[in-house]
Amino acid sequence: MSVMIWSDGHLRDEREPVVTAVDHGLTVGNGVFETCAVVDGKAFALTRHLRRLERSATGLGLGAPDQDAVRAGVDAVLAAGGDSLGRVRITVTAGPGPLGSNRAAPGTARQTVLVLAGPAVRPETARVARVPWVRNERSAVAGLKTTSYAENVVALGYAAERGGDEAIFANTVGELCEGTGSNVFVERRGELVTPALTSGCLAGITRELALEWARAAGLPAREAVRGELPFTVLDEVPAGDAHLALSSSVRNVVPVVGIDGVDVVAGPLSLELQRLFQARIGDDLDP
Structure with missing residues (x-):
């Protein structure tokens, strides 16, 4: 099964580029994420996960993610993926930035927000x-x-x-x-x-x-x-x-x-x- 991908308000194909090569999440790992299990077609405990996503983002010095946009992305990938989905991953990065560890100047970068959904195997032990x-x-x-x-x-x-x-x-x-x-x-x-x-x-x-x-x-x-x-x-x-x-x-x-x-x-x-x-x-x- 393919992975469902949502970015910038739209579902994306796996081969479609969704981030720039200078995204600070790629160059220095300046990003946060959450993974939710999918239960009965829903992202389990999504509200708690989004609260932690915000804590992680602010702790890393990122702005608080747009939770309404994230929820829209979660709904989109779950609707597109059907019953065989097992997990949803939400990733938020600082967006385009310098090649080094310094952050982009305030107000000059736009966060990258990705929501992915795919299969998952839940082990018993x-x-x-x-x-x-x-x-x-x-x-x-x-x-x-x-x-x-x-x-x-x-x-x-x-x-x-x-x-x-x-x-x-x-x-x-x-x-x-x-x-x-x-x-x-x-x-x-x-x-x-x-x-x-x-x-x-x-x-x-x-x-x-x-x-x-x-x-x-x-x-x-x-x-x-x-x-x-x-x-x-x-x-x-x-x-x-x-x-x-x-x-x-x-x-x-x-x-x-x-x-x-x-x-x-x-x-x-x-x-x-x-x-x-x-x-x-x-x-x-x-x-």
């Missing part, structure tokens, strides 16, 4: 690998969903070579942080605990909903307190003393069944959170 690189929780872009993804490409390749479909990072002070495109939940001592945002992890929409829905259902799930989840907590998983789950917009919530090439058992609370999330999705497509 995940396999992960720990990587030797770290997230910088004090980075200028910590917590922002930017298009600068080269670090993730390298880490994901490292994980794939070791039988993983996701890579797991520590941060600079040795705390468990996140995956390349997912948040992590550690199941131990009768509860699910996810790294706090102070670890430098992204404020995932699925993570946010999972915590909210778990609390409402009486499922023990919460953010970690400082020092509670060192990266070494992952040693407990192959030993059978803890379990892992991942959350992300395309995966939803999935238990981890392999780490660093070692098969592990899915945790009962991880499986319960997966079931709860799947059940709640149908209640409201824009919670």
Whole structure:
């Protein structure tokens, strides 16, 4: 299936140029994006994703995107793509700019806004690998969903070579942080605990909903307190003393069944959170 593309108010062909070669999103990665799952022909949790898109854009120094235009683009690609779509990606860049990292002079550039939709496979489980690189929780872009993804490409390749479909990072002070495109939940001592945002992890929409829905259902799930989840907590998983789950917009919530090439058992609370999330999705497509 081809990818549906919307730009500047119109659907575009895959072979049609939609950005200039001097777009700052291409030259230096000066852009932000969001990915939504498609459920029953709708972009799931779109309002929350658009709020985060705006937070990321303003955090990067871009102006707030035109949300009405973005919603129009989402509607257009979903209508064009039909029932086989699985994900929508919204990308906003600074638009044309200098070849270096300096921004264009205020008022001289127009943002590039792209909305794409295509297929997606939603796995039931995940396999992960720990990587030797770290997230910088004090980075200028910590917590922002930017298009600068080269670090993730390298880490994901490292994980794939070791039988993983996701890579797991520590941060600079040795705390468990996140995956390349997912948040992590550690199941131990009768509860699910996810790294706090102070670890430098992204404020995932699925993570946010999972915590909210778990609390409402009486499922023990919460953010970690400082020092509670060192990266070494992952040693407990192959030993059978803890379990892992991942959350992300395309995966939803999935238990981890392999780490660093070692098969592990899915945790009962991880499986319960997966079931709860799947059940709640149908209640409201824009919670």
